[in-house]
Amino acid sequence: MTTARTIRVGLEERAYDILIGRNLLERAGQEIAARMPGARAAIITDANVAALHLATIEESLKAAGIQGTAIRVPAGEQSKSFPVLETVVDAILAARLERRDVVIALGGGVVGDLSGFAAGIVRRGMDFVQVPTTLLAQVDSSVGGKTGINTAHGKNLVGVFHQPKLVLADTGVLDTLPPREFRAGYAETVKYGLIDRPEFFAWLEANWQEVFAGGEAREHAIAEACRAKADVVARDERESGDRALLNLGHTFGHALEAATGYDSSRLVHGEGVAIGMALAHRFSARLNLASPDDYQRVEAHLRAVGLPTKLSDIPGGLPGADRLLEYIAQDKKVSRGALTFILTRGIGQSFIAKDVPASEVLAFLEDSLKQ
Amino acid sequence: MTTARTIRVGLEERAYDILIGRNLLERAGQEIAARMPGARAAIITDANVAALHLATIEESLKAAGIQGTAIRVPAGEQSKSFPVLETVVDAILAARLERRDVVIALGGGVVGDLSGFAAGIVRRGMDFVQVPTTLLAQVDSSVGGKTGINTAHGKNLVGVFHQPKLVLADTGVLDTLPPREFRAGYAETVKYGLIDRPEFFAWLEANWQEVFAGGEAREHAIAEACRAKADVVARDERESGDRALLNLGHTFGHALEAATGYDSSRLVHGEGVAIGMALAHRFSARLNLASPDDYQRVEAHLRAVGLPTKLSDIPGGLPGADRLLEYIAQDKKVSRGALTFILTRGIGQSFIAKDVPASEVLAFLEDSLKQ
Structure with missing residues (x-):
């Protein structure tokens, strides 16, 4: 039993x-x-x-x-x-x-x-x-x-x-899951900590090796992630409000998946989300919403488990910033032509930012492509 | 205005x-x-x-x-x-x-x-x-x-x-609607009278020529039909119960549409429903649920406006009763293998009949094919 x-x-x-x-x-x-x-x-x-x-x-x-x-x-x-x-x-x-x-x-x-x-x-x-x-x-x-x-x-x-x-x-x-697939799923697990559970993020920083090894820590992490998601879904089943927080890292992530032609040899969804979360935290710091310490902490943890955090981590080259912005604008999390992003005021303090100026996104993407 | x-x-x-x-x-x-x-x-x-x-x-x-x-x-x-x-x-x-x-x-x-x-x-x-x-x-x-x-x-x-x-x-x-298309829509209008509004059916018997001619009577008929449908939908949006009454004539009708390859030169949806409603009333009489007077009245009205009521009204021949039964069984109004029909106890007294024996349906279809 x-x-x-x-x-x-x-x-x-x-x-x-x-x-x-x-x-x-x-x-x-x-x-x-x-x-x-x-x-x-x-x-x-x-x-x-x-x-x-x-x-x-x-x-x-x-x-x-x-x-x-x-x-x-x-x-x-x-x-x-x-x-x-x-x-x-x-x-x-x-x-x-x-x-x-x-x-x-x-x-x-x-x-x-x-x-x-x-x-x-x-x-x-x-x-x-x-x-x-x-x-x-x-x-x-x-x-x-x-x-x-x-x-x-x-x-x-x-x-x-x-x-x-x-x-x-x-x-x-x-x-039996290949390590790369496990890491990709781990990126979505980290996401719940970054949205609104800073203590869960800290727990993952301390316990990620046990999560990867299996056993009790893994079950705890999965249960915490499911509980976090269930809470959001129960509040907003059809994504008319809060549920959009679950898209943290996904607006950038989806654009990157599209830009790489959904070629999983180059980028799988969870890797796109990892880079997307790192970019969302960097972009938030650039907009003076959050401290650079936060994006550095996020990137450090993602890198520790072997996840990508930068555009240059994607093999095979990317299109220019203009084209990436077009992919973002076509993404479904667009409302009446304004760009909507999930940004953050720090670890576990994500929020829905509407009317993010396209020019700011473009400049940020241009810089990010150089890193 | x-x-x-x-x-x-x-x-x-x-x-x-x-x-x-x-x-x-x-x-x-x-x-x-x-x-x-x-x-x-x-x-x-x-x-x-x-x-x-x-x-x-x-x-x-x-x-x-x-x-x-x-x-x-x-x-x-x-x-x-x-x-x-x-x-x-x-x-x-x-x-x-x-x-x-x-x-x-x-x-x-x-x-x-x-x-x-x-x-x-x-x-x-x-x-x-x-x-x-x-x-x-x-x-x-x-x-x-x-x-x-x-x-x-x-x-x-x-x-x-x-x-x-x-x-x-x-x-x-x-x-600008071709007369055949208007008649087909009229069949669905009649349906609401047959389900649970006997006075509306009687009104249509008396006023159908004005409905076809246009003007006030037409608007009244359409409004009555929409009100009838809105009432049913509000009670049972997702068809877990009462809404199935709207399928009066449709189980036979859909099978006939399938059996004629959805060829609109032979049968359009409303014509299938007209024949289906006539058959549902005949079948109800055969099962001693309703008086033969009722199916005769239904058939007389449908024929008066120029709608078909019999299998032999469909040009080009039909498959045998066995095959028609198969089409009925594949229809979506099947629950756990039992045949569900909308039957009637008389004009405006339709009800959902579950567990209708397939053998009864088969025998009825065999007889109907001879008429």
């Missing part, structure tokens, strides 16, 4: 539990059967994750009497596209699943975002369970109901809000 | 007005500007409707200071598809519209369903205005927030619930 930490996302009739602990894959069937009696399942996964974990979850579903159909998509960000979405939707319909049956996302952020979108639109909304297999997905994308795909115009510009009925974050599966 | 009837759809923070009257296209700009100050617009329409009405609405937007981009899709049911959805989404993004800008659907049910789905998924939900130009869309599809596209597995199996911010039903535009 295993124990798991449980975090409740308080969204009234859409409230759900996040379970965090080892060996949750083996318990997936019983946890789902208890919450969704009689449901059949489609398990969306990619080839890499399927090789490691599909058999485990299939056995668990079978043992709980749940009929399951596996649907495989190609691994990688390219699967967050209209053609792959259509393939997944068709496969769910071909399996004759109904509105009260369940779509299970088994994988990282790509599989979760894509599957959640499919679950949100088949029959105008099916039940949905997230089984995130990366640290990034466990601390961020699997919680909160944002789903979507990318288009030529940018990342995550198309999707729906569709909350899962359950999130199973099996911390044991992270043992 | 024109006057319009206003019906409020009571959905709390998602509540909105339906305006019904002549010359509303000319007022579109001012009505939108009053409710969504500062918004820019994308107008989704098809070639047929564009030729008749696009210039009018564009001028109206311009006069109200609203910047508008027209996006044209091919006319016809085939546009409710993933490829056309992707085209529309890309065009909205290319116009750089943001979350608080507005997507305007100018057209019939196809344009409305497609545009509403696009508005529901671009940036996870943009504002949306319906300007329905067919009777069918004015009394049914433009109200209630159901959006979607078709797939090889059936009609409307993919979509979202996304309520408009405003519906402008210009009854004058119906003057």
Whole structure:
């Protein structure tokens, strides 16, 4: 028997539990059967994750009497596209699943975002369970109901809000995660400290090695991150206000992902966020909002764990500042043409800054490209 | 100056007005500007409707200071598809519209369903205005927030619930509607009488010629239909209960549309619903739920206005009863494998019948194919 930490996302009739602990894959069937009696399942996964974990979850579903159909998509960000979405939707319909049956996302952020979108639109909304297999997905994308795909115009510009009925974050599966992927997810973990939990940031500075090693510290960090995210989501489910704080580091980060053509050999999402958070703190200091000590502390910690913090850390060269600014302006966190950024007054004191002058951003990007 | 009837759809923070009257296209700009100050617009329409009405609405937007981009899709049911959805989404993004800008659907049910789905998924939900130009869309599809596209597995199996911010039903535009299209929309109007408003059905029996001729009776009929739909939607926005009553005639109707390959030269949606309503009343009599007098009265009225009521009214032949049953079983109004139908105890006494035995449906279809 295993124990798991449980975090409740308080969204009234859409409230759900996040379970965090080892060996949750083996318990997936019983946890789902208890919450969704009689449901059949489609398990969306990619080839890499399927090789490691599909058999485990299939056995668990079978043992709980749940009929399951596996649907495989190609691994990688390219699967967050209209053609792959259509393939997944068709496969769910071909399996004759109904509105009260369940779509299970088994994988990282790509599989979760894509599957959640499919679950949100088949029959105008099916039940949905997230089984995130990366640290990034466990601390961020699997919680909160944002789903979507990318288009030529940018990342995550198309999707729906569709909350899962359950999130199973099996911390044991992270043992097989490549170190680079673990670090990328760690960047999103750090984010919660930088938004409004300075004591959590300090705890990570002191304990990051134990988090990377696994065990109790890792579970604590994931639980803290999920709790932080659940709090924000419960306050502002559809991002009309506070939830935008979760975009700390993401406006710069998304622009960098777009500028590198979503080429994961050059930059993965969490690395973009790491650089984006470092830039957001530097930019805040430049605007005299925060002390330079803060950005130095942030950069030092990100560098200590092996994350990039500067534009020059991205291999292969970047376009000019003008073009980067265009990517930022096309990003969805633009309101009525004004540039909106998450800036900070110090560690754990982030805030939503509207009407940031484009000229300031441009000058800052020009300087940043030289560093 | 024109006057319009206003019906409020009571959905709390998602509540909105339906305006019904002549010359509303000319007022579109001012009505939108009053409710969504500062918004820019994308107008989704098809070639047929564009030729008749696009210039009018564009001028109206311009006069109200609203910047508008027209996006044209091919006319016809085939546009409710993933490829056309992707085209529309890309065009909205290319116009750089943001979350608080507005997507305007100018057209019939196809344009409305497609545009509403696009508005529901671009940036996870943009504002949306319906300007329905067919009777069918004015009394049914433009109200209630159901959006979607078709797939090889059936009609409307993919979509979202996304309520408009405003519906402008210009009854004058119906003057240019082909008679067959007007009759098809009339079938959905009759539906509200058959569901739970027997006095409205009796009024239509007495006044249908005036409704077809235009003027006051037409506006009254459209307003009654919208009020009936608004009441149901306000009670059950996401179709977890009562809203299924709106599917009266649709389970048979959708199966017939699928069986004729969505070929509008053979059968349009409203005609499928007319036959479906006649069949639902006949089937109810066969199951001894209602008197044969009722189905005879329903069929007599539908025939009087020129609508089909029998399977043999569909040109070009149909597949066998087995295959029709398969189409019914794949329809989305299936719950856990049991067949759900809207049946009736008489005019205006429809109810949701769950667990209808497939064998009864099959035998009924076999007999109906002989008539």
